[in-house]
Amino acid sequence: MSTESQVLTPLFSLITQLQAEASTLPTQLNSTLNELTKTTKDTGFALFRLGRYKKARFHLTIAGAAGDLDSQYAMATCQSVLDGGARRVTTATRQWLLLAAAQNHIPALMRLGDNESLAKAKELATNAANANTVPAMIYLYFMTLEIEWLNQAAATNDPWALYELAQAYEQTPKLLADTQNREAVIADLIQRSADAGHRPAVYRLAFAEDGTVSTEQKQKRIIQLAEMGQLDGLIEYAYALAGLSRDKTKTHRTYGLERNLPKACALFKLVLQETAGAMQLPIIESDYWALMHHLPNTVDYDAILTDLQETTPKVFSVLQPMILVGSPF
Known part of the structure; x- marks a missing residue:
């Protein structure tokens, strides 16, 4: 049994009990509980959006136990994925769905399936x-x-x-x-x-492999994905501008884009910064440093990176919430 799994159950019980007794708690303690809920929700969803379900689970447990509806439904996804499959409704998944369903959350009710x-x-x-x-x-x-x-x-x-x-x-x-x-x-x-701007539609056009989407269309959608902050879009855009392939056994794809080494490096750096602590990307990090050695100076790189940091939304990988119609447990 993992240390995390030993901690989650008593942690859930503690937060649930504190929430139930909120009206009797000192003002300062209530304020701290609210701040904890917000912080854990923000942190949990940052990890959840990157598909880091195990890391997200610890934080979302706290926010979900405090009654946050979005966190409860996200926890159902975390549990089902970690228990062996996104469509599985295990006992742990069902517990979170029941909490969300009690708040009239339609997708949770759908996924319960009874x-x-x-x-x-x-x-x-x-x-x-x-x-x-x-x-x-x-x-x-x-x-x-x-x-x-x-x-x-x-x-x-x-x-x-x-x-x-x-x-x-x-x-x-x-x-x-x-x-x-x-x-x-x-x-x-x-x-x-x-x-x-519907993410799955943009993603589908950007990475279509059936030959029905033109190079110009793919270029447009790759850039659109990157500007949304979608992880695969940012990475693909960076490699296209660098004139490299992430898979060294395959020919690189530029999508008709001219080589732009400073921007490629800035995109790689943004990805590494935004995913730090959530996931390891050794190939991207290695390629980033290799490309940096070829930059004659970092003036353009620094300016582009600053602009990307200021304008790019929070980086995400998961395209949309899981909406399923389940079957009886």
Whole structure:
């Protein structure tokens, strides 16, 4: 048994008890508890967004035990992944889902998957959908597979809805019987979703391998991903500008970009800074130092790095929350 697993259960019990007795606690202790919740949530989600679920679990346990809904649902993902698979609902996963479900969290109810939870999720989602809430319409599609919910959501031009509608047409071709028309509609939906900044759509176009996406389009989406702070996009953009390949057995891809060594080095440095303490990237670090030795001076590099540090959002790897319809435990 790991030291962490020995600590998490009593830690959860302690924070839960303190939260339950919050009204009787001294003001200073309550303030400290609130600060702890915020700090652990921020730290936990920074790790969670990088896919570092084991590291995130310790911090999110504290925030989740204090009642933070987002942390409770994220903990369900951490537990299921660490217990052997993202779709598994283990006992530990179920405990966190039940906490979030008790706060009427629709995805948690969906993922529990029992009849009672699904009925409640549908009721909540239907009420929200009737108020024109796009996520609720998407949840209802996931639960019912009734395409009209996605059509209704996509009619608002919501980028998530556009992408899900494209995926629905791919997964169920009979929804659009004409193959040529279906492919054109799917491509248009994904483009519109990506143009509106939906991360999975941008990622899909950036790293498409089926030959349907042009080099110019890939270049645009790689840069878009990097500017969002997406880890793979930042790394791919850096290697393209450096004229190198991360996999030394493969030919490098420039996506039509001119070599820009100062910017490539600055992008590598940003990645290393933003992932420090969360993950090790030895190949990137080695390539970074090798490239730095070829810089005639660091004036441009320093300016570019400062700009990237000021303008790049928090670096992330995970593209979107896990939304699944489960089955009874």
